[in-house]
Every structure is written in C-alpha cells, then in structure tokens.
Amino acid sequence: MKTFLILGAGTGGTMVAHRMSSRLGEDWRIVIVDKDQNHYYQPGFLFIPFGVYHPQDVIKQKRNLLPNRVEIVFGEIELIEPEKNKVTLSGGQSINYDYMVVSTGCDIHPEETPGMTDNWHKNVFDFYTIEGATKLHEFFSKWQGGRMVLNVAEMPIKCPVAPLEFMFLADWYFTQRGIRNKVDLTYATPLPGAFTKPTCSIMLADVLKRKNINIVPEFNLMEVDNDKQVIRSYDETEVPYDVFVSIPLNKGSDVIKRSGMGDSLNFIPTNKHTLQTDKYPNIFIIGDAGNVPASKAGSVAHFMLDILEANLLSHMKGQEMTASFDGHANCFIESGYDKAILIDFNYDVEPLPGTFPVPGFGPFTLLGESRVNHLGKLAFKWIYWNMLLKGIEIPTVHSHMSMNGKKPIVKPTVPSAIQIKE
C-alpha cells in the first residue's frame, strides 16, 4: 500500500483530496492532516465586519467536506523530514508517505510589527481571521465615526484585492449608517498604487477617488504608535487613526520553518509552472504554501488543481511532467452598492477590460463595475462549497487564462502608469 499525504485541509488540500480520490487506485491510501476541525470560507471574512455575513455563514465541519475514502487525522504537525519521507505529529504519531502535497497555507503575524498587538481587537483589528472579523463588526456597529486607516504591512498577502474591497464596502456601510460624512477613510499601501498591475491600478485608483477614499502609496509599515494613535513607516511618514485595520505580515506555516523547508517567509521554494517543490521530487504544493509569484487566493489554488493532478500522475508513472501553470487568477472585487468588478489575469498578462467568460456577451464585465459581477461574487459562495472544494470544473472557466473576450491594451494611457500620487 502506498501513501498519498496531504498536509492541510483548507481550500487547496480539500480540492486535492477530492480529485486524487477519484484518480488514485486501490493500492493508494489517502491521508489528510489538519489541526482545525472547522473549514472556513475565507472569502466570506471580508463581509463579516459589515454585517453582511455572520460567522455561521462561513464555517463548516471539515469532516463533512472530505470524501469517504480519505483518512482524516486531526492534529498539529510537529516536523516534516523530506529525506525520510516522514511527517511527525505533536502527539508523537508519525506518517510515512510516498507522495505529499503541502497545502498548509499562510497566516497573519501581527506580532511581527512593533506595537501592533498592544490594542489588538480594541482599536487595532484584522479581518483575515474569524475572530478579527467578528470583533471588528462589534466595533463598527457602535462606532460614531472618525479616522479609519487600512494598511497592508508587507506583500505578498492572501488575496491582494481584499484590502480594496474592504475600503469600498466600508464606504458603502458607513453611508448606509448615515455617518459617512463623519468617517475619514485612508488606505496606506506599500505598493506604488492601488494594485500590483498597472492598468488595473489606474482603474481602481479612479474608483477610490470617486468614493472619496484617500490612498497613501509606498507606505512601508515600521510600527504602530498606540500613544499617538499613528502608524509610522520606515521613512517616518505618519498616518493618524482612530481605528486601525491591518493586514499584518503573512507567513507560511511554522512547521515549514521548523522543518527547514521554507524561504524567509516560510514559503516553500517551488517551480512556478510544475508546482513541484525545488528540492523534493515527491513533494508538491497547492495554493499559498509555496513561493510561486501568483496571488495567494483560492481561485489560484483552483486553477492549479488540474496542473497539479496531471503532473503528479505523470511523475508517479515516471513520465515527464508536461502540464504548466500560468499563474491564472480570477477575482471578483466587491465595490459596494451591490456592484463588483471582475479581474482575470496570469503571470504575464495583467487584468484587461472586456467580458467574461464568453467573448462579447459576458455575463461578467472585466475591469468594470457591474451588478451582475456582484451577483457572481455572491454566487461564488455556493460554487465554493459545492463545486470548487470538490474539484469539479466550473463550466467555461479554464485552468489556463484565456484571451477570449479581453481587449488588449497596447500601451498604458498614462505616461508613468503606476504613479498615482497627487
């Protein structure tokens, strides 16, 4: 009996468990390890602070989401020993594997920034955890206005569009509460503009401006000064706040560090096309556990799945791995007022305007705001639980990015595309 081991039963790991269950023969046992019994629909965290979703909307039991064939082990992973093909759990139990997929994901680390945890969940919040999102909802529902500052401590982060969506939803939420005129919204980002890709950055900067949201680009967070109520950058720029919402430093799992397998942020060096780890031929990654330069988002894990499956099966047969991941990402950006923007891009092609997935028809509008996009975003929750996690292909949406329906832009219309400072 051979063992196929999956570390982490989040979005990526669950998809791999489903897919490989239907692909591997009876001579394989499939084991998945996770420390947490709950599966969180993480894209839903964004909506919790604004009372759109509640915790019960985003939590299910992992056990119920995994196929019967898969052995589930709940426990903390103590150590991975790739040279021995062995994983040890904190209770002392060990599992030997023939192939392993690491899907341990990434987490926020507020303790890495001086001062950030002093008033944690009092007037300094995150929304990348269920606790943070819930506490922030309690805070917002009583807040009478003031300066709200959102900051990304350092790239890369899980879901690079979530900070923007948060600002758009905040604008909408405070307008509905009738206190928008008493709320000052500022987004301080280490990026040179609103987003990482030039064309999209210009478009989103325009949306921010229309919604009266300030942007402070090239802000690299050094510390949170709780006495003065300012966040301070490495070049001594200060941004004052009454409530500070942080996307703290994102790092891969500590077990990757303990096992000496990661880079300086605990991400495993991985071939960005094959998804095989650089050092260990029988270890692959899915999702945000590796260092591939793609968005650390569920949609990316989904697009990785077909590639991962093909390459795993080839490698198991001793054949050359021919499937190649192109960095495809597809994100609905919730922009408030029941509208959303859709972007679709990969390693080489930045988000472009057009229609998706059917050229000239849509129904979704690329790089433009529409109500249908918003309905798509809401429908995504159903798709996530019922199709995406099970590794079922979503009709018309393929692993490799398609240029169908996209309108290529020859040159950015602004001379220096990424400079959007006043």
Place this chain on the structure above:
Amino acid sequence: MSVLANINFNEEGFMTDKSQWTKDVAVEIAKQEGIESLTDAHWQVIEFCRKTGDATGKSPTLRTITDGAGLNTKELFTLFPKGPAKKVAKISGLGKPEGCV
C-alpha cells in the same frame, strides 16, 4: 549625451537587458530615483543584489536583502527611501521583485 541614452527600459523603468549595466549606469538611475550619490553602504547592497540576481535570476525581496546584506530594514530605507527592494532592483539593472504580485 547621457549614459542612459542607449539603455533599454520597460514601461515601469526596469532595465530589460542586464548586460547593459555598468556602475555609471547605476549612478544615473540612482539620481533618477532621487539618490544623489551612492555611498559604500549603497554599493554593498547593490553588489549583494547583483549577486543574488545572477544566482537566482530574480531580484531579491526586501527580506532577502536584510537577511543577506548585513543591515536592518530601517537602514535599508534610509539608503533607498520609499520602496528599497524596487529601487535597488532598478539601480542594479534587475527586473521587478516578484513579491509584488
């Protein structure tokens, strides 16, 4: 004529042909980036980034620089204000650091 006249840049200002890089080119790009003169401390970081670039084919991230070039983040920001990883990559004739996805 400026030493940058025949150098190829992409639309974000990164050199597209590493082989065109010289120390004089670095000095001129640094000026464009608002750094009037390159001190020994600057050069130490630039050398480290060039070495990393040659070894990995990629620009080092901010963390790789502070871990490897023997200075802390604050010092790095003093030398290359605003976005040090991006600035050093430009001055060193490398591509955009991949952390920015």
